[in-house]
Amino acid sequence: MNIERRSTGSRRASAALVSRAERLCHDQNLRFTPMRRRVLAELAASPEPLTAYDLADRVREEKRVAPVTVYRALEFLLDAKLIHRIVIRNAYTACDHAPHHDATPVFLVCTRCGTVEEVPSEAFQRDLSETIAEAGFRPKSRVFEIEGECAKCHAAP
Amino acid sequence: MNIERRSTGSRRASAALVSRAERLCHDQNLRFTPMRRRVLAELAASPEPLTAYDLADRVREEKRVAPVTVYRALEFLLDAKLIHRIVIRNAYTACDHAPHHDATPVFLVCTRCGTVEEVPSEAFQRDLSETIAEAGFRPKSRVFEIEGECAKCHAAP
DNA sequence: AGATAAAATGATATAACATAACAGTCAACG
């Protein structure tokens, strides 16, 4: 099974990701405001997930902003499926899969460098879904997050 | 968080779980102190996961206790694999699988009644592990949590 | 354009979850 990798290392992708988001919002009649753009750009430029307070600090360098404003932007971006929340980090990361796959991805979170890789999970979820269906459980949302050491860090000294 | 009445059944199960924990700690030369016993008993008696502050409130009814004391008990119980942390709830739940399975379980968290069901995930993890290994990622810990509606709630009006 | 309704943001406060730092207590062991 092959794996799509998030190019977390490349900051050049940030501009592309933001303009893609802009098109996507325009097509869906969603308002891609300066604040939302700014928050997404910061996330897209960061190799690791950022907390709401991290984001507030970064945005604040050019304009005073309260955490709640960042939370509102994050909520919009989550709804638009432009970003993900990494629950085990209480942090947020841009999604560069477009259009977004349906199944909730699995996130591989490196304990050394902090990067997050997003892995599609269709195959696993098929099996899991059967088991869950047998239990009569109706899933609405899922969190699959794995902490460990990424390939790069493992190779490093 | 909300307070739910405990059934006689869960109290009985709670006692069994606590004495099992007592034996387990004795065998491993771990100190099963009154505070740890008390915290585990509260978790075992609760049909849904409890936060550290929920626990502090409950223990406080008989003895003044600070949140940090509860956190210390929780840390011990987590290390001893007697409880689990439900990350999407910032809450803790007793584990009644003894001895504990090796694979990280999948937790099914009901959005209506709040109960948590723990299901083994060997098959799921086998597939997942292969894919992850291909990416060179060395997993250390995992979170698999699914929110939805449990069978009981789905049947109810 | 001007009125108006809806959406977004600003500002302040507070809730909820978690850890740091240090002092006191208690049981085990030589």
Next chain:
DNA sequence: CGTTGACTGTTATGTTATATCATTTTATCT
């Protein structure tokens, strides 16, 4: 005994997230 190490108490603070209401911006309709 007295020392040691583990546990607990106490206070303070850090971190993440939400509530509330005022103000500004944007879209929509005369």
